[in-house]
Amino acid sequence: MIGGRLALRVDPEVLRAVAGDRRTVVVTGTNGKSTVTALVAAALSPGGAVVSNSTGANMTDGIVTAMAADRESSLAAIECDEVYLGPVARGTRPKAVVVLNSSREYTRGVSLKSTLEHWRHTAATLPHDCVAIVNVDDPLVSWAFETAPRRIGVSGGLYWRDDALVCPACGTVQDFTDTSWSCPGCHRSRPEPDWNVVPDGDGWAVAHAGGRTRLDVTVPGRTGPVGGAFALAAADALGVDVDAAAERISAVADVDGRYAPYRVGEHQARLLMLKNPAGWAEAIDVAVSTGRPLVVALDPFGPKDTATMWEAPFHRLAGHEVFVTGGRRADGLAILGASGVEAREAPDIESAVTSHAPGEVVVACNYPAFRRISKQFRGSTH
Amino acid sequence: MSPQPSLTVATLFPLATVAAADEANAAALARRGAARGISVALVTVDRPEAFVDAHVYLLGGTGRGGVQALVDTVADTDLVVRVRDGDAVLLAVDAGLDAVSRAWVDASGATQEGLGLAPVTVHHDHEATGTVVTRPDSSLDLPALVGWEANDLRTELHDGARPLFTLEAGRGNRDEGAGEGVLAGSVLGTRLHGPLLALNPELADLVLGRAVGRDEPWPTLESPAVERARRERIAEVRRDTPAAGWRDRLPSSVARLLRT
Numbered sequence: 001m002i003g004g005r006l007a008l009r010v011d012p013e014v015l016r017a018v019a020g021d022r023r024t025v026v027v028t029g030t031n032g033k034s035t036v037t038a039l040v041a042a043a044l045s046p047g048g049a050v051v052s053n054s055t056g057a058n059m060t061d062g063i064v065t066a067m068a069a070d071r072e073s074s075l076a077a078i079e080c081d082e083v084y085l086g087p088v089a090r091g092t093r094p095k096a097v098v099v100l101n102s103s104r105e106y107t108r109g110v111s112l113k114s115t116l117e118h119w120r121h122t123a124a125t126l127p128h129d130c131v132a133i134v135n136v137d138d139p140l141v142s143w144a145f146e147t148a149p150r151r152i153g154v155s156g157g158l159y160w161r162d163d164a165l166v167c168p169a170c171g172t173v174q175d176f177t178d179t180s181w182s183c184p185g186c187h188r189s190r191p192e193p194d195w196n197v198v199p200d201g202d203g204w205a206v207a208h209a210g211g212r213t214r215l216d217v218t219v220p221g222r223t224g225p226v227g228g229a230f231a232l233a234a235a236d237a238l239g240v241d242v243d244a245a246a247e248r249i250s251a252v253a254d255v256d257g258r259y260a261p262y263r264v265g266e267h268q269a270r271l272l273m274l275k276n277p278a279g280w281a282e283a284i285d286v287a288v289s290t291g292r293p294l295v296v297a298l299d300p301f302g303p304k305d306t307a308t309m310w311e312a313p314f315h316r317l318a319g320h321e322v323f324v325t326g327g328r329r330a331d332g333l334a335i336l337g338a339s340g341v342e343a344r345e346a347p348d349i350e351s352a353v354t355s356h357a358p359g360e361v362v363v364a365c366n367y368p369a370f371r372r373i374s375k376q377f378r379g380s381t382h
Numbered sequence: 383m384s385p386q387p388s389l390t391v392a393t394l395f396p397l398a399t400v401a402a403a404d405e406a407n408a409a410a411l412a413r414r415g416a417a418r419g420i421s422v423a424l425v426t427v428d429r430p431e432a433f434v435d436a437h438v439y440l441l442g443g444t445g446r447g448g449v450q451a452l453v454d455t456v457a458d459t460d461l462v463v464r465v466r467d468g469d470a471v472l473l474a475v476d477a478g479l480d481a482v483s484r485a486w487v488d489a490s491g492a493t494q495e496g497l498g499l500a501p502v503t504v505h506h507d508h509e510a511t512g513t514v515v516t517r518p519d520s521s522l523d524l525p526a527l528v529g530w531e532a533n534d535l536r537t538e539l540h541d542g543a544r545p546l547f548t549l550e551a552g553r554g555n556r557d558e559g560a561g562e563g564v565l566a567g568s569v570l571g572t573r574l575h576g577p578l579l580a581l582n583p584e585l586a587d588l589v590l591g592r593a594v595g596r597d598e599p600w601p602t603l604e605s606p607a608v609e610r611a612r613r614e615r616i617a618e619v620r621r622d623t624p625a626a627g628w629r630d631r632l633p634s635s636v637a638r639l640l641r642t
Contacts, residue, residue, distance in 0.1 A: 104401040111400045111447055166397065166428045173428060300618070303513040303530030310406035310577045334611040338413055338580065 015060060015091025018067035022051070024076040024092040025234045026085070029100025029141075031279045032227060033058065033079045035219065036100060038255040039231035041077035043245035044238060051076040059084050060091070067092075075238075082115050086122040089130075096237045097126065097148075098133045098230050100156060102140040103163045103278035106308045112140070116168055119144035131237040133230060136191045139181050143168045143188065154233055155193040156226050159285055160278035162311075195233045197225045206232055206246070213242055216250040218260065222289065223282060262377035264350060266358035269295070269377065273370040280312035283364040293321040293356040296336070297349060298328035299368035306331040306366070314339035323352040326369045349373050387594050388421040392436035394461070395427065398451045399443025399477040402532075406577035407440050407473065414579070414586035417603055420594060430458035437593045438471045439464075441478030444532065444575070446489040452481040453497060462497055465568050471592045472499065472569045475578065476533060479563070479571040480504055487535065500571045501543045502564050507536040507556055513619050514552030514574055516562065523599050526550065527582040528615045529574030537573065539564055546572050551619045568592070581612055 025044070027037045041052040051073045053066035058079040067076065080088045082105070089097065099119070104112045123132060124147035132148035135141050135156030140163065145151060158164070164181075167174050172185025182189035196207040197215075204225035205212045213232060217224030228249045235245035254260035261268035274280045287294040294317065298306060306328055314336055322343040324332035329345055336343040346352035353361050365373060393408045408424045415422035427433050439461060441452070456462070464470040472482065480486035482499035487506050496504075511532040518525050527547065537555040539545065545561030547554070554562030554573070563572035570589065572578065579586040587600045 104397075106401050106403060111445070112397065114447065163397065165426070171429050173432070303511065304403070304532070304575065307403035307530070307575060307577060308401075310403060310409070310580050330607070330611040330614045334581075334607040337607040338410075 012087050012091040015064055015067070015088065016093070018064055018071075019076070019092040020071070022074050022076050023238055024078055024094040025096045025098060025238070026078050026080050026088055026092060026094045027098040027100070027230075028080045028082055028085050029098075029135075030082065030103045030105060030276065031282065032100050032223065035223075035255045036098060036227045036230050037077050037079040039217075039227050039249050039252060040098065040234050042248045042252045043231040043235040044075045044077060044240055045073075046244070046248060051078070053079055060087055063088060063092075077234075083110055083118060086118060086125075089122055089126060093127050094130055096131045096133055096234045097123075098234055099135060099141050099145055100230065101135055101138050101158070101160075101278065102144070103160045103276060106276055106304075112163060113168075116140055116144045120147055123148040133233045133237065135230075136193050137179075137181075139164045139174060139183070139188070139190070140168055142191060151191075152195070152233055152237065153191050153193040154195045154226075154229050155197060156230065157222060159281040162277070195229045197222065197229050204228075208232070208236075208242070213246045215246055217252070218254075223286065261360065262374075264353045264361075264377070267353050267356065268360045269349075269353050269363045270360060271363045271365060271370060271374055271377075273365055273367060275308075275367060277308050277311040280309055280314075280364070283362070284313060284316050287320060287362050287364070288316050290360075290362070292360050292362050294323075295346070295349070295352040295356075295361055295363045296322060296324045296329075296332045296343070297352070297363055297365040297369035297373055298324070298326040298332045299366065299372060300327045301366070301368045305368075306335065309335050309366075310338075314341055317341045321356060323355055325349055325352040326365075328366070349376065386419055386421055388423065389415060389438060389590070389593050390423045390425060390434060390436040391438040391440065392425045392427050392434055393440045393442075394433075394459075394478075395429075395441070395452060395455050396443070397428065398455060399448030400445040402442065402444040402476065402575040403577050404440070404442025404475045404478075404575055407442065407475075407579040410577060410579035410583070410586050411438065411589060414583050415590055417605075418587070418590060418600065420590060427459075430455055433459040433461070435460070435464065436470060438473065438589060440473050440475075441481060442473075442475035442575075443477040445477060446480070446487065449477050449480045449486055450488065450494065452477065453494075456481060456497060462499055465499055468568050470568065471589055473579075473589055474500065474569060474571045475575060476573050479537070479573065480535075482569065482571065483537075484540070500564050500569045501540040501566050502571060503538045503540065505536040505538060507534055509534040510553040512552060513615060514554070514562065515550045515616050515619050516547040517550050519547065522565075522588055524582075524584050524588065526616060527578075527585060528612050528619075529572075529576040529578045529581065531573045531575070533573055535573070537563070541566075546570055547574075551623055581608060581615075583608060 041050045123145045136153035137158045167183040170186040215228040323346045325346040412422040483496040483502040486504040516527040543566040546563035546565045549560045
């Protein structure tokens with residue numbers, strides 16, 4: 001599927017027919033789509049009367065299926081694969097498009113450049129009543145959605161700078177500070193965000209239009225409140241009361257088995273699923289910023305199953321307590337060892353979790369390890 | 383005491399092609415270099431103006447879409463001259479190998495001219511993906527290495543050039559001799575991702591040795607964690623893909639037992 005162009009073979013008229021005239025929010029980006037789509041769905045409606053495909057069937061056919069299965073709901077929160085944004089936007093005519101981040105996708109033959117060009121073209125053709133809610137901390141997203149008719153900025157963070165070192169507009173090397181970026185070549189710079197995540201006592205709040213909305217999201221680290229900020233911005237764009245939306249977001253305990261902590265003896269295990277260096281960078285950040293011990297769980301799924309992990313900044317975990325488990329744990333030990341992290345090996349997930357001191361443990365998984373472990377934990381906690 | 387040798391390793395234009403984790407090769411060279419007493423400075427070159435005179439160049443990626451951009455961009459640098467004159471070593475992986483070939487095939491199937499650094503022409507073939515295991519090569523001081531390939535290309539060597547590897551498992555160049563890649567002058571070309579140098583420190587040694595002009599073999603240097611990861615992958619390949627015709631080579635008494 002070179003170029004990922006098969007999406008264009010699906011007739012947008014089919015999607016248009018099943019989408020009808022409901023009000024749709026489309027969520028796209030490289031990482032975090034499922035989580036934010038679930039938060040958007042919660043934010044939009046108290047009764048759960050929202051069509052959503054938040055389990056990850058995020059290409060055109062999966063979206064058609066989700067829409068066709070529920071012809072009643074007047075609202076929809078739809079997760080969309082990056083390279084399908086064009087046909088999905090044409091088919092659903094969304095009121096808001098949420099764009100989380102952009103980094104290279106290693107699992108298929110689509111270059112980041114062609115994805116960004118596809119986004120930029122799509123942004124220019126969005127309906128005039130559609131708001132693009134974009135992560136202004138990501139220079140690639142910011143550039144791609146410059147052409148959108150209406151734009152709102154969220155400070156969504158940038159965990160993976162390596163793909164954004166060069167300005168996508170002019171090719172000049174960008175200047176980065178901890179919180180901002182600018183291009184000395186074409187003088188583009190980070191637009192001022194309309195929605196900001198700020199510390200609030202022992203937790204987080206979202207600052208917007210001079211006000212503050214407290215967010216209690218169970219997702220560990222800054223990732224949770226950032227996802228909440230995108231969801232609040234989407235709710236606001238659709239005219240939903242922000243405070244009520246924040247309460248509903250705070251009630252979301254779980255997304256597809258990803259975030260609800262599982263009890264393992266005296267421990268609570270929180271599962272993260274990672275698929276590219278940007279995702280691993282975020283998981284590493286969660287472990288470092290919360291100081292929680294880490295389990296890395298890796299199972300085999302083909303010749304390149306751990307290839308991308310070699311590029312992630314595991315050196316940040318030096319001195320951190322890390323156990324590695326799963327059928328590919330030899331790779332994990334090699335990667336962590338190469339990064340100067342003294343990780344230890346555990347024969348299974350229970351012993352990996354309970355080898356740490358009692359309390360919360362972050363369990364960072366590749367895809368098959370995540371499926372296996374969440375199924376196993378779900379089975380043993382019910 | 384001689385001063386500690388130092389090398390500059392430049393990763394060239396990583397965003398031009400589809401990512402295949404090849405950029406970790408640079409960090410692998412720095413690690414192995416440090417273990418060998420060589421200080422390695424890493425540079426990423428994102429545009430022609432930022433090109434530096436390095437001792438090792440890494441050119442990688444996958445897919446046909448970005449190769450022309452790579453050819454055009456590299457043509458604006460001194461890479462060809464530096465590598466041809468033997469002033470620098472080039473590790474060219476997959477799309478990088480296409481770019482430095484004499485001729486390669488673009489996404490539409492048309493043949494395009496490459497930079498001509500590697501005595502190689504590339505042809506369309508059917509798609510093949512999988513783990514690759516090489517045969518040990520005492521002439522290069524290499525044990526059995528592991529990598530992965532995913533391409534739809536046949537790689538033809540010219541001028542008597544030797545392949546970089548001979549394969550135990552995998553498709554490689556798709557020639558009759560089970561060759562993989564090319565070793566010609568200062569060019570090491572391969573289709574193998576891995577990240578290849580991270581999983582195979584002896585290949586990193588080969589690149590470093592050529593870059594510092596070392597003729598004698600390196601002293602033994604173990605990296606147990608990496609070697610275990612590689613050993614497990616190789617064992618997996620041998621278990622999953624027994625050599626074709628292995629049953630026919632068994633003594634008939636054993637073969638009889640297996641059939642029951």
